[in-house]
Amino acid sequence: MRFLLCVSVLAATAVLLPTVALAGQANKLTAKRGSVRATVTFKGSSLYASNIRITLKRAGTTVVDAARVRDSASGKPTISGPTALAVTDLNGDGEPEVLLDLYSGGAHCCTYTRIYQFDSVYGAYTWIDHEWGNYPYALEDLDRDGTPEFWSADDRFAYAFSAYAFSIPPVQILEYRNGTMRDMTRNYPKTVRRDAKTWWTLYVKERRKPAARRLDLRGVLAGWAADKYQLGEQSDVWKTLKGARKRGELRGSSPWPKGRKYLRELRAFLAATGYAG
Numbered sequence: 255m256r257f258l259l260c261v262s263v264l265a266a267t268a269v270l271l272p273t274v275a276l277a278g279q280a281n282k283l284t285a286k287r288g289s290v291r292a293t294v295t296f297k298g299s300s301l302y303a304s305n306i307r308i309t310l311k312r313a314g315t316t317v318v319d320a321a322r323v324r325d326s327a328s329g330k331p332t333i334s335g336p337t338a339l340a341v342t343d344l345n346g347d348g349e350p351e352v353l354l355d356l357y358s359g360g361a362h363c364c365t366y367t368r369i370y371q372f373d374s375v376y377g378a379y380t381w382i383d384h385e386w387g388n389y390p391y392a393l394e395d396l397d398r399d400g401t402p403e404f405w406s407a408d409d410r411f412a413y414a415f416s417a418y419a420f421s422i423p424p425v426q427i428l429e430y431r432n433g434t435m436r437d438m439t440r441n442y443p444k445t446v447r448r449d450a451k452t453w454w455t456l457y458v459k460e461r462r463k464p465a466a467r468r469l470d471l472r473g474v475l476a477g478w479a480a481d482k483y484q485l486g487e488q489s490d491v492w493k494t495l496k497g498a499r500k501r502g503e504l505r506g507s508s509p510w511p512k513g514r515k516y517l518r519e520l521r522a523f524l525a526a527t528g529y530a531g
């Protein structure tokens with residue numbers, strides 16, 4: 255139930271973000287691992303910040319000196335609020351990376367992580383941004399190999415088959431390798447099976463309730479189906495979904511598809527998002 259808890263918290267993301275200070279007040283985040291020390295300063299709060307600057311020191315040398323944190327696309331100084339800073343070795347090469355979490359506003363959108371990686375050839379830091387969308391992440395060494403994975407949920411399922419509140423996203427596990435984030439969810443079947451079980455339990459509990467008082471089962475079953483696909487159990491999915499349609503469980507409000515149309519669109523969606531591959 256851990257992830258269910260995690261997801262249920264998400265609707266209040268904006269409220270839960272660590273805040274706050276009075277506008278104009280200077281704030282500071284620091285983190286350190288091994289020889290790498292990171293400092294972020296900003297004015298305002300983690301909801302709306304200005305003058306965000308980052309300093310990265312490595313082995314006693316200042317590599318990035320109070321540089322403005324800029325938007326990757328526009329190059330303009332970002333106003334995304336810094337919410338967390340961490341230093342950890344993401345790929346097990348002995349060199350710690352720096353993770354800066356930023357929140358760019360909105361109730362259901364958008365948190366992203368900027369990952370700074372040291373380039374030993376140029377003696378400088380480069381970065382990538384990874385968008386999380388509606389769902390948070392946790393860094394956890396799921397396979398206990400000494401390097402952490404990003405444990406989150408697939409944001410493409412938000413609003414896909416039901417309203418946001420009933421959208422159930424399947425678990426998504428990402429690894430940072432060679433300067434990019436890679437979806438490695440299929441390599442973690444135990445975690446996926448636990449996630450599938452969570453959504454199945456929720457479905458069974460909800461379908462017993464009168465239609466007017468239960469969650470939109472279309473959203474719950476979509477997330478469960480994606481987990482089952484990751485486990486190679488597609489035939490279970492369609493057997494269950496066809497039964498659900500016959501029992502009238504795939505009805506609900508528009509504009510989301512219902513009945514047979516739901517089955518068709520979910521099948522196409524799972525293929526388009528790479529679950530069927």
Ligand SMILES: [Ca+2]
Nearest residue numbers: 343344345349
């Ligand atoms: Ca590293």
Ligand SMILES: [Ca+2]
Nearest residue numbers: 395397399401
């Ligand atoms: Ca690991």
